[in-house]
Amino acid sequence: MNPNVAKFLQVLAIILVTVGLDQWTKQIASDRLATSRSGFFNHYIELEVPAEFEGKPVKEYLQHEFMPSNTEQEINRIMMSTTNDAGIQVRPEQELKAGETLEVRWREIVVIPDHWDYQYTRNPGAAFSFMADMDDKYRAPFFIIVSFIAVFAIFWILRGVTFQQQLLIWALALLCGGAIGNLIDRMLYQYVIDFIVWKWTNSYRWPTFNLADAFICIGVGLMFVEMIRDWFRERREKKAAKTTDSEASA
Template structure:
């Protein structure tokens, strides 16, 4: 019995750790390789140091070599509109770069599936999918930190009652805990959560920007709902079998 309990907690911890690691790694990618400038809100450029082998290349050529995930048209737009020196001086696409020079790219998105899926950097001071982002910051941060910690404590309490045959429920609780911890880390470090995944249908319909932690929470909730439905069906079947046995007796 003790070994079964240890297995349950061990699997839960492993799922949580992997989920948090994946979430933090993906946010590191967004912080490092995506850029957004929103005057009056925040500025998040990509800061690049020109390597020795790139000396003499033009801005457009260097950006094309650095951002291989972008199309030539996107690279050209970045070189024309969104590239500057660290002092804020705008650079032209044909400007030749020097080794060791620091340049900043102020806007960069990545198209994963044209018209459906993009990576775009943004900062969310609210809950998942931007909920409550417009609330006062003095209230918002302690509120979400408290909610995240409370959610993890509740999950740990529920975990104690998970039976050995409820593996889907175990995964559900672990995914929700991993997502909550991933966003909790962001709020402690920055006071906001990094979002960067955009799902849309062309430019008409757009799902609120989210991150891996949000996705883990949503999948975990879906698993929990499935497990609840399965439990209801099992109980109904058991009740039907009991009635049958009584009727036969």
């Protein structure tokens, strides 16, 4: 296969995988995490009670749905934020009816206590909520246009990359995949879904992010490594050339 064709096929494959993983995890976050932020947004989980839980208590059903990802204490908090079809808060012993809908208004997942959580949030801006306060009618088109320009620029740069420059190919592909993943969110919702929280207790929190952000950061890191490699390579070549010139003149 032509190396140039292989290069672009490799990049497209990486982009498809990264965008797929990003959108899949965002969909899971949307379906299984719930957040209430007064004055900002409310995102709830809707659960339709299956036939096998007809007549069973609410607590048993919620335990079935959310354990072991959530502890007993967290299940109790989830239950306190859950309402039935009539909008009334459910009770632990309340018997369920098949087909009725429960609305869960809070659910987070603790992966590593005080260090790693999953929490649903929405970011209308860029990284670190940059430009999040801009008027919607300007912000959304701005980020969509910038994302398209970034993707075009990445493919333009890729034209001059050889198939042997694998580190740079992976870097550009991850950057492109991350940009497209967040672009899809902006086009669909005018905001980006974030759900990964890294922190040191509640005192120091890294801004909530998603897999697209992670792929972009990895891509930037790989490009930085490639720049360092090129710098060392140029130094070695200059040193070798200097040595050769010295030997020739001796």
